[in-house]
Amino acid sequence: MQSKDYTPWYVLPKRKCQLSDFDTEPPSKKLPSNSELDDHLVDMGEKLDKLQSTLHAAKTRGLLVVFQGMDTAGKDGVIRSVFTHVSPSGVRAEAFGVPTELESRHDFLWRIHAKAPARGEMVIFNRSHYEDVLVTRVRGLIDEKTCQKRYDNILHFESLLQDAGISVLKCYLHISKSEQKKRLQARLDDPRKHWKLQPSDFDDRDLWPQFTQAYEEALSATSTPESPWYVVPADSKPYRDSFVAGLIVQTLENMKLKTPKPSFDLSKVKLS
Numbered sequence: 001m002q003s004k005d006y007t008p009w010y011v012l013p014k015r016k017c018q019l020s021d022f023d024t025e026p027p028s029k030k031l032p033s034n035s036e037l038d039d040h041l042v043d044m045g046e047k048l049d050k051l052q053s054t055l056h057a058a059k060t061r062g063l064l065v066v067f068q069g070m071d072t073a074g075k076d077g078v079i080r081s082v083f084t085h086v087s088p089s090g091v092r093a094e095a096f097g098v099p100t101e102l103e104s105r106h107d108f109l110w111r112i113h114a115k116a117p118a119r120g121e122m123v124i125f126n127r128s129h130y131e132d133v134l135v136t137r138v139r140g141l142i143d144e145k146t147c148q149k150r151y152d153n154i155l156h157f158e159s160l161l162q163d164a165g166i167s168v169l170k171c172y173l174h175i176s177k178s179e180q181k182k183r184l185q186a187r188l189d190d191p192r193k194h195w196k197l198q199p200s201d202f203d204d205r206d207l208w209p210q211f212t213q214a215y216e217e218a219l220s221a222t223s224t225p226e227s228p229w230y231v232v233p234a235d236s237k238p239y240r241d242s243f244v245a246g247l248i249v250q251t252l253e254n255m256k257l258k259t260p261k262p263s264f265d266l267s268k269v270k271l272s
Contacts, residue, residue: 069173
């Protein structure tokens with residue numbers, strides 16, 4: 001899966017996003033088998049491990065990976081699958097739920113900025129600052145004017161990160177309503193997965209059109225040349241994971257990371 005494969009899958013800046021234009025299934029032409037996808041994921045995992053080690057050692061750049069998507073789209077699953085072989089040094093996963101009472105008394109980016117990566121770090125956001133222009137919008141907690149201001153705030157925030165050497169990779173995990181039904185039913189049928197279920201999972205399913213519109217508007221407003229939104233086909237878990245792994249590797253390779261030189265003259269070291 002080369003970099004050219006990602007071209008049809010990002011939201012063009014300053015263009016209106018229609019999620020119906022993007023497939024939730026993998027492309028039918030030249031679709032790799034699951035075993036080929038597994039092999040690709042292993043290969044990407046090895047590359048990711050080396051690139052992340054260089055990122056952590058150099059401390060000149062950082063990476064923020066944002067995952068958004070409808071319930072059951074696979075945010076937890078893709079994190080678990082893609083980062084299995086990566087050293088925990090310099091890597092964090094952060095999940096954002098309903099703001100606490102303290103967080104709600106601050107500006108909406110306060111809790112987000114505190115979790116942003118430093119140079120040398122890779123941080124994964126399972127949900128993110130975009131919840132405050134999605135859930136709040138659909139639930140009627142903010143009006144249109146406030147939402148538009150928040151889009152601007154988000155763009156400034158991400159620009160600030162980029163100016164500090166932090167790349168922002170944004171992935172919308174694109175799942176179909178029919179596939180979501182299968183995954184919700186699987187959770188209902190498996191007592192071991194009941195803990196994952198929340199009343200909001202079913203309430204939000206009834207609001208599928210409203211959430212789709214909110215996502216389309218948010219992706220349209222915040223996809224930029226420096227940080228476009230990638231729409232990841234998520235109905236197939238193996239393809240989703242392989243796609244995301246390749247995309248992260250490509251992003252890190254584009255940073256042209258270099259291992260730092262030693263801080264002393266190694267030629268003078270004499271081992272006894």
